[in-house]
Amino acid sequence: MIQTSARLLQLLSLLQLRREWTGPALAERLDVTERTVRRDIDKLRHLGYPIHASPGIAGGYQLGAGAQLPPLLLDDNEALAVALGLNSVAAGPVAGIGEASVRALAKLEQVLPARLRPRFAMLKAAVITLPSNAAAVDPQQLTVVSAAIADKRQLSFDYVKSDGGSGRRLVEPYRLVDTGRRWYLVAWDVDREDWRTFRADRIVSLPSERRKYVPRPLPDKDLAEYVQRSITRSPYRFDVVVRLHAPIAEVAAVVGPQLAALSDDGGSATILRAGWDSLAAPAAHLAALDMDFEILAPEEFKDYARTLASRLNRAAQSPMAENQAADRSPLAGEASPSRPQ
Incomplete structure (x- = not known):
């Protein structure tokens, strides 16, 4: 029995791989x-594992999706990746996911092998996720949108623009993009x-599916x-391009992807767009x-910079500024501290 059970687990792991x-x-x-193999598949x-079989020389076995979520078999790296992902997603912008991730993480930590616990504890202590200040997104909205993308169906929803105006939109959804915030x-x-x-957090109604659409060429690969x-660029009046004299890794540490697009310029410089x-x-x-x-x-930015520099x-050279600087100078007045002997 033990040998058969171990073989079933190995078979399940292969089907998931x-x-x-x-x-x-x-x-x-x-x-x-x-x-x-056929007997083990039946077992x-x-x-409760939905395993589909196709006949013929080119046929085979495939693990499908069922009505209930069966246990998953993860290798060491996969288990650590899932645990770290659950630990960090609690601070994400999707509403309600934080609590669910904590529950799932508690279940996963309970069954982590002893050999993985020190590694996970070390990684968990070393990684800190800052809470996002972005508006929360309803996970049900993301689910409906994802399903419509997969089924190639139009969506209708109420949307609030950046200026506060709102209206009903009818769209053909193609991709959801997560920028981190x-x-x-x-x-x-x-x-x-x-x-x-469209910003997902500005979709203020649950999207409803409409008729199917024929996919059109995407606007960008x-x-x-x-x-x-x-x-970062299209909706604005001025398209600013500058060369920063610092490596891209140093610039990316202080300039997020929501603010600007960065590209390497020879290793020691970075192009910011x-x-x-204004x-x-x-x-x-x-x-x-x-x-x-x-x-x-x-060119308008260059002119503005020259005016601002002047x-x-x-x-900096005004009489008032010079007088204030003199008042703060250690050489001005008897109240300045004496020089150490």
Whole structure:
């Protein structure tokens, strides 16, 4: 019985590892006959695992989806990856997932092998996830949208724009993109006959499915890049491009993907592209980075920077500023502290 149970677990692990197995391949891996494989498959079916079989030379066995979630077999790295993922997703922007992830993590930690517990404890202590300040997303909305994408069905929902205006939208959904802080839906807007990027947290009603649609060519091969370009550059008045004299890893540590698109420029420099509605905002933000940079575009930003530099220079050299600096100087007045002997 013990040998049979161990073989069933090994068979289940193999079925979860690959999409489809032939009978001879399973028999070879398990070192049993094909007849034994068929009997073991029947036993797993009786335990509730939906295993589909296709006849013929090219046929085989495939683990399908059932009405209930059966136990999963994970190797060491997979178990650690799932545990760390559950630990970090609690701070994510999807509403209600935090509590569910904590419950699932408690179940997983309870059955972690003793050899994995020190590794998981070490990784858990070393990794800290900052809570997101983004608006929460209803997980049911993500589920409905994902199903519509898979089934290629139109969606209708109420949407609130950035200016506060709202309205009903009819779209052909294509992809959900997670930027870390927010979820975005890339879709074809049927009424506007154009591609749009929708923030998932601004969908204020549960999307309802409509008729099926014929897929159209995507606006970009890399939809993650398309979304980043849409949220950092496209909606804004000025398309700012600068060269920062710092490696891209150093810049990425202080400039998030929601703010700008970064690209390497020779290893020691980084090209930053971002959209802004005013020129004062990027000037202040770039100055706060405490990194040398060159303005590449637009020309209006170069002119603004020259004007701002002149204003700051005059401010630094004004008589009032000089008097205040003199008052703070150690050489001014008897109240200054004496020099150590």
